[in-house]
Amino acid sequence: MANVVVVGGAGRMGQTIARAIAEAEDLTLVGLVDVRQPADLFHAPYKTALSDFDPASIDVVVDFSTLETARESILWCIRNQRHAVVGTTGFTPHELEEMEAGIKGSSGVVIAANFAVGAVLLQRFAKLAAPFFTRVELIEYHHDQKVDAPSGTALETARVIREARAEAGVVTPPEPTTLEALPGSRGADYGDGINIHAVRLPGLVAHQEVLFGREGEGLTIRHDAFDRSSFGAGVVLAVRKVQSKPGLTIGLDPLL
Template sequence: MIRTLLVGGAGRMGQALGEGLSALSSVDVVGLVDPHEPARLFSAPHFRSLEDVSVAVDAVVDFSRPDSVVLSADWCASHGAGLVVGTTGLSDEQRSRLERAGESVGVILAANFSLGAVLSERFAAMAAPFFDRVEIVELHHDGKVDAPSGTSLVTARAIREARERAGRVTAPEPTERFTLESARGADAGGGVRIHSVRLPGLVAHQEILFGGPGEGLTIRHDSFDRQSFVQGVALALAHVNDQPGFFSGIDHLIG
């Protein structure tokens, strides 16, 4: 079993992961790290900081905040534990801290651990060379602090790269006059625009809309519950200690 420490264990995502991972035979949740008291402990001890951790750890899962993630990276590097990160909105400096940790331990950073979301990104890259235009609409709960989502940015990059490999020319922006600034969303480059929605009641959703002469293609993925991320996190945990290095995404683990 992989002895796993959950950083941000009192948060909504941490609690969902605690529930899902503790039910797996391959994972042993050995502790939850959070300055706040978790509602559920899943038979594991609660530590208010990484400095308080007093159990053996094989890997750390961190879905907290960017400033906390870098502390987890340093801790993992000094304790020989792999690190799985689902936090988005990292600065270049914070990402560099994770990359440095990858020089001594395995580090996997992914914008989305839902296998369906990863597959939808793959499908979008397949479709990208065949359509003139594409736009992304990402919808999340109102507690998400960054926009656009990391998943939409990764998807936009995959679309741009697929178009470039195919030699596809970017279609010009058709809108010439804007009554409201930014009404057409954010320009992610390569003709891809991203629209962000934040509403209570949502979890994580994304639509990738392709348009061509006389037809359209919509690829949609919905995470209705945070349990949708457990399988991908478990997959990352199974491989994070295979070798040192910094790895972006879990697409390479799906095959």
């Protein structure tokens, strides 16, 4: 039985994750952390800072907050040799290197842009398809309250595709559009023939399409998260796995 604290527990994702952990038979929700009181405490104590908890009472810290708070949560876990599962994105490569070097003993840290299993599988399928198509377009759709664009998931998908194409020696043809009537009409240029488009609309949750094209044919791979509960199962999986996976793990894929 693992004791879990959720940082960012008052947010929509935090509430979803707290519920998933509270309902898991082999996990115990022992606290929520946020600057404002969560709507539902799930019978767990609420505090405004992770440091208010006794480290000995916690096995895993789950963080779905802000980048600044997530940095503090990870440092707290490393310092106290606890485990961390983080759904906040935006860490620089240098930060990740420092993080990996600083982790001691059996402590594990999992950082993932997306905890929906289907989204991770989409990236696997996209990696398989990438070497066989000359051009790629990514379209990510999110709710209108999302402040960053493109999403961390879209950037990770683009990275996976670019690496697969580079390994296969795919030659990217020149961008066919030489004149944009409106700047940015072709989306953000990730490089190597990969363009990313971000859509923000009320009513959406999290969705992604990868469109591959080559002479005479195309392939579209799509994932839809219709409800935030789809992320709960992935977080619970990560909480279970991180306890036996020391060091830094990026993405959910290595845990599947």
